[in-house]
Amino acid sequence: MEEDEKGFTLEEVIAEARRCLNCPKPLCRTGCPIENDIPAFNHAVSLGNFGEALSVINLRSNLPAICGRVCPHETQCEGHCVLAKAGKGIKIGKIERFIADFDAEANLNREKKIEKIGGKVAVIGSGPAGLTVAGDLARKGYDVVVYENESEPGGVLLYGIPEFRLPKDVVRRTTKKIAELGVQFVTNTMVGTDITIDEMFKNGFDAVFIGTGTALSKSLDIPGIETAGVLQANYLLRMVRLYQDGNVERNEVPINEGDNVIVIGAGNVAMDACRTAIRMKASKVTVAYRKTVEFMKAAKAEFDGAISDGVDFKWEHAPLEIVSENGKVTGLKCSSPDGEVVIPATKIIIAIGSKPAAGIVSTTQGIDVDEAGFVVTKEKPYGMTTLRGVFAGGDVVHKPATVVLAMREAKKVATGISQFLEAKKLLGE
């Protein structure tokens, strides 16, 4: 699968950056959850100084190649740009992407040698939250080891968001850059099973960060949900990734050529599932959503992409029952403005959200979670859980959101961890 959206050429990116007004009160920056200094990097790009542009970005972000591609720019920086009202907003995401991609080819910026300041941190999970905490703490001079359950770091960036939106190479080179800061990655390790948090402390870690996201997909409580042919969106996306890597055969991908597919839900995961089903050569793909289009949670760019891929949308269609014959899915019964209807299908994909797994909190005493399983954290030091020295951030705390929100929280937690470690040193602990 090729990347859908083409990046800027050198001429295009300079021309786009030159359109920036360098506003004294830049609304674009207010719209960016991590307050990237957008006018400053636009200015550097307008002069062709990509090294300087990258240095500006590095002050705020460890993941520019990723944010440049998958952030909902239309509601953040670009949506707030003063030129957006006239429909001429600066394409900030594409500029950021160009800078990061250019750096990957030219290796513009060597990180300064980092002086170690003492203190060892274990980071659990290598999605945007874990990578951000690891990068920020390594830059400060702490020793950081990241434990990841999968065979490669990246989290949802690698095993969720599909190749046509975020090429795997881009994720790999981002994690490589973080490794170059001195961060050690230990993969194929499930914390809670292979090692516990108590053992990490015994092994000499001074603090632990939990950035494990939301691994459990939610299901629907309707008759027939266990029927063969009903599957979770995250399972489909993961199997397609494994197939593209040559780790599983085509027949193990749960969408076959010619399948008639229904996707239940209308968030970003649903859009990725329906667009992936099209690329796996499903003959027809329909999204069934219980509310109207105004309530859809998917980013506009994703929705537009699904429409141009040929996905059909059925609004106000609430699933009632999986219809089957001889144990196999034949359709989805829904209540709709026209009464009860059955939409024919051979596969039904569920994409209605996810929540954290309990593997870590069930093997560590003293980490409180709320009634839905999300980890409870404090303001001081920022991100500490109810267990001293154990911090958490990203989706496992604030519920499934976006890459940049996971990063924003993780940055604050990295500061909280650093304050905790320095206080420990002062107390001689």
Ligand SMILES: Cc1cc2nc3c(=O)[nH]c(=O)nc-3n(C[C@H](O)[C@H](O)[C@H](O)COP(=O)(O)OP(=O)(O)OC[C@H]3O[C@@H](n4cnc5c(N)ncnc54)[C@H](O)[C@@H]3O)c2cc1C
């Ligand atoms: C299909 C899909 C598409 C999305 N599209 C977008 C988008 O376009 N734009 C956007 O901004 N956001 C998007 N999101 C949301 C975004 O990806 C998440 O908000 C973000 O990845 C959360 O980051 P995180 O680091 O908290 O968790 P995750 O990315 O989920 O990372 C958690 C990591 O922890 C690991 N882990 C879990 N338990 C353990 C354990 N016990 N031991 C060791 N490792 C463990 C997991 O394997 C994983 O690598 C999408 C999400 C999905 C699922």
Ligand code: SF4
């Ligand atoms: S608001 Fe738009 S024009 Fe103004 S500094 Fe930001 S990107 Fe440039």
